[in-house]
Amino acid sequence: MTVDTDELKKIYRYLERESGFLLEPEKYPKVERQIRLRMEQMNIPELTRYQEYLFSPEHALGELAILMGPLLNHHSYFFRDIKQLACFIENCLPEIKARKIQTGQRTIRVWSAGCSTGEEPYSVALLMTLALDSRWDFEIVATDFDFISLNFAKTGIYDDRVFKQIPANYLTDYFRKFPEGYSVGDTLRKKISFNRLNLLDRSEMKRMRNFDFIFCRNVLFYFNQETRQQVMEDLHQALNPGGFICLSTTESVSRISADFIPRRFSGNLMHQKHHLMKIETPLEKVPVDLVFFEMEEELIRPLPVEPAFLRPDTLIQPRNHDITEVCRFLQEKTGLFFKYREAQVMAQMKQRMMVHKIQHSGNYLELLRQPDEGELENLLDQVVEQETWFFREFDQLDFLAEECLIEIMEFSPRLLPTLRVWSAGCGSGEEAYTLAIILDIILSNTGWNYEIVATDISSRLLETAKQGRYYASKLTNMPDEYLSHYFMMKDNAYEVTPLIRRNLTFNRMNLAHHFDIIQLARFDVIFCRHVLRYFEKNRMLEMIKRLYHMLEPGGFLFLDPYVSSDIVMKLPFIYARECVYQKPWS
Numbered sequence: 001m002t003v004d005t006d007e008l009k010k011i012y013r014y015l016e017r018e019s020g021f022l023l024e025p026e027k028y029p030k031v032e033r034q035i036r037l038r039m040e041q042m043n044i045p046e047l048t049r050y051q052e053y054l055f056s057p058e059h060a061l062g063e064l065a066i067l068m069g070p071l072l073n074h075h076s077y078f079f080r081d082i083k084q085l086a087c088f089i090e091n092c093l094p095e096i097k098a099r100k101i102q103t104g105q106r107t108i109r110v111w112s113a114g115c116s117t118g119e120e121p122y123s124v125a126l127l128m129t130l131a132l133d134s135r136w137d138f139e140i141v142a143t144d145f146d147f148i149s150l151n152f153a154k155t156g157i158y159d160d161r162v163f164k165q166i167p168a169n170y171l172t173d174y175f176r177k178f179p180e181g182y183s184v185g186d187t188l189r190k191k192i193s194f195n196r197l198n199l200l201d202r203s204e205m206k207r208m209r210n211f212d213f214i215f216c217r218n219v220l221f222y223f224n225q226e227t228r229q230q231v232m233e234d235l236h237q238a239l240n241p242g243g244f245i246c247l248s249t250t251e252s253v254s255r256i257s258a259d260f261i262p263r264r265f266s267g268n269l270m271h272q273k274h275h276l277m278k279i280e281t282p283l284e285k286v287p288v289d290l291v292f293f294e295m296e297e298e299l300i301r302p303l304p305v306e307p308a309f310l311r312p313d314t315l316i317q318p319r320n321h322d323i324t325e326v327c328r329f330l331q332e333k334t335g336l337f338f339k340y341r342e343a344q345v346m347a348q349m350k351q352r353m354m355v356h357k358i359q360h361s362g363n364y365l366e367l368l369r370q371p372d373e374g375e376l377e378n379l380l381d382q383v384v385e386q387e388t389w390f391f392r393e394f395d396q397l398d399f400l401a402e403e404c405l406i407e408i409m410e411f412s413p414r415l416l417p418t419l420r421v422w423s424a425g426c427g428s429g430e431e432a433y434t435l436a437i438i439l440d441i442i443l444s445n446t447g448w449n450y451e452i453v454a455t456d457i458s459s460r461l462l463e464t465a466k467q468g469r470y471y472a473s474k475l476t477n478m479p480d481e482y483l484s485h486y487f488m489m490k491d492n493a494y495e496v497t498p499l500i501r502r503n504l505t506f507n508r509m510n511l512a513h514h515f516d517i518i519q520l521a522r523f524d525v526i527f528c529r530h531v532l533r534y535f536e537k538n539r540m541l542e543m544i545k546r547l548y549h550m551l552e553p554g555g556f557l558f559l560d561p562y563v564s565s566d567i568v569m570k571l572p573f574i575y576a577r578e579c580v581y582q583k584p585w586s
Contacts (some may be wrong), residue, residue: 007047008032011054019068019145019200021222034067065146076119077162081217084246087268088213089127092244094283096212097136099242102279107472107492108138111211111238113199114219115142118153118192119162124215125188126174137492141208141473143197148347154194155351156184178354193473200227205234207389207476212240217248236260242275322361323349326379329368333376334457334512345379352379377458388430390470391477393529396558397438399577400525404556405442408524411554411585419443419450422523422550424511425531426454429465430474435527436500437486453523455509462506468496511543522552529579533562541567548573551583 012031016023023031035050044050054063079085096108108128112121121142128138144150160181163171175182197204199219214235220228235245236259245260249269260271323346330345349364352375358364368375391397408419419439423432432454439450456462471493475483487494511531526547532540540563547557548571559568559579573581 007051008035011035011047011051014055015064015067018064019198021068022224031067038063038066065148068146076116077165078119078123078158079165080119080123081249082165083268084217084249085123085127087265087270088124088244088246089131091265091268092213092270093128093131095242095279096244098279098283099240099275100212106136108132108136108213109211109472110138110140111208111214112140112142113197113214113216113235115144115150115153115194116146117149117158118142118156118194119158120215120217121153121192121194122156122184122188125191126170129174129187129191138191139471139473140192141211142192142194143199143208144194145196145198147196150194150196151348152351155348156189157351157354158182158184178357181354193471199231199234202230202234205238208234208238209476210240210472211238212243214239214243214245216245217251220247220251232259236273239273241273243273245271245273247271319361322365325365326361326368329365330376330380333373334380334510348379377460380458388427388530389474389477390430390434392431392434393560394477396529396580397434399580400435400556400558401438401442403576404525404580404582405439408554408556409446409448412524412552417446417448419448419525420521420523420552421450421452421525422527423452423454424526424528424547426456426462426465426506427458428461429454429468429506430470431527431529432465432504432506433468433486433496433500435525436503437482439503440486440500450503452504453521454504454506455511456506457508457510459508462508465506468501469493470496512539521550522555523550524552524555525558526551526555527558529558529560530562532559537567541570544568544571548583553583554585555583557581557583 008028012023012028015021015031035047039045039047039050042050042053044053054067093108100106100108110121110124110128112124115121121140125138125140128140132138142153144153157178158181163175163182171177171182174185174188176185197208199205216231216235220231223231239245244263259274261274263270263272326349327345349361353359353361353364356364356367358367368379405419409417421435421439423435426432432452436450436452439452443450454465456465469490475487475494483494486497486500488497489495511528512535528543528547532543535543544557544563544567551557556576557568557573557580559581561579563579565575568581569575572584574584576582
């Protein structure tokens with residue numbers, strides 16, 4: 001295995017540019033060790049070949065997170081920085097509630113930016129559950145750059161040493177005990193959505209809006225001065241007027257941005273977005289017993305402890321050959337390519353083994369092979385990226401509405417005017433319902449009907465899709481007039497109306513194995529975005545061939561940037577625009 005110094009420097013510069021993190025020279029040895037480890041795991045003997053892999057669009061995000069992960073501080077615990085949390089509950093929350101009352105709103109939105117392994121958003125969710133009565137609702141959006149930490153957070157299972165600061169009655173009421181620790185209960189889980197987000201991705205940051213409070217603790221010090229200013233500008237835009245942001249005690253807004261008003265509460269510094277509204281509603285006292293907040297923090301802080309999946313001495317440590325075997329089994333059953341995702345699979349194996357109280361990975365492999373495939377789905381739900389939202393990648397949807405549908409209706413020779421659309425890998429249904437809204441608008445008063453077939457490998461996600469209930473964080477891109485027409489408010493969530501439900505069918509389908517479910521049907525439009533990236537190149541080409549044959553003449557295939565146009569154009573497609581391909585009319 002050869003490592004060239006000049007090539008290493010190229011990788012260091014790439015990591016700094018893509019992540020925005022300040023990579024000091026003293027961190028180079030740690031990055032080099034991680035690079036060597038990855039080259040060994042993937043059996044890549046030369047750095048130039050690994051560099052090609054790292055820089056390729058289909059692998060860049062995942063591999064970047066793997067390389068940068070060891071440089072991030074994953075050390076956290078529940079109720080960390082107790083005095084700041086007390087300030088949020090006792091001082092900021094009453095102000096937020098008073099502003100909401102004056103504007104006729106009853107839902108409070110919180111963003112945990114840089115949530116790591118999830119202890120912070122779960123802590124905040126617990127306190128808000130205690131502080132708000134039945135008249136109020138809240139939602140927490142938790143984001144992080146590191147997908148391994150996020151997957152750990154989603155499981156909600158923690159070593160018992162991170163709970164040292166939680167009173168015993170809270171543990172009993174909001175957590176379930178396991179031999180190795182605790183699992184977060186459903187009361188808190190349902191209030192939080194975990195999403196992967198790079199704070200430097202300005203297009204993604206534009207989706208983050210209408211928050212009343214933002215926690216961004218122990219994050220900014222990873223960035224250089226320029227990127228700190230950019231991040232603070234975007235965080236400012238994400239807040240509602242009068243909203244607050246909380247940084248760590250070692251970080252200062254004054255040196256970064258003048259857009260915030262400093263507010264000091266009993267020694268705790270918060271920063272507030274400018275506002276014009278005068279609070280006329282009396283501030284309500286928080287109905288939470290916060291006696292434990294008055295304890296000396298240093299006296300009750302637990303010993304530093306990393307999450308279980310990062311500790312080498314953990315009781316559960318899957319064997320390398322079992323991890324390889326699990327990846328092989330997943331590929332055999334799903335067709336998905338897991339060769340370079342061993343670290344992600346291992347992290348989720350550990351969590352699933354804890355749930356089932358299994359200490360030996362060979363026994364877990366036996367459970368995974370059970371005929372009902374229940375555990376297979378549970379593992380896939382954690383390993384495969386599933387986060388999405390309504391009107392994602394709006395440019396493609398605009399092209400569908402203004403170009404594709406018009407051409408199909410004008411030139412299609414069929415006698416029965418029905419447009420058929422397939423949402424392949426529909427996840428929890430946001431894409432399928434978005435397509436239904438677009439089709440309903442475009443086809444109204446044209447005499448055309450439409451039907452949408454939505455498929456996914458996950459039964460759990462399909463059940464969520466069939467329910468058609470979503471919180472506001474999924475609908476930030478939705479135009480207001482569509483929201484009022486196609487959704488109705490029910491129990492603090494938005495529910496899809498029958499107007500578009502009636503044109504959708506949801507089916508469980510493995511793209512690699514079960515094309516017979518759709519039998520010989522053809523489609524005018526196929527959306528297969530953020531799916532094919534999980535297939536290796538030969539299988540990807542095979543899948544695209546199948547998709548080609550599933551299209552009607554003149555039909556359109558929508559993909560994502562992870563699928564190279566060089567692969568797609570091996571078939572007789574017409575290049576329509578970036579990531580959109582058309583089957584010739586004849």
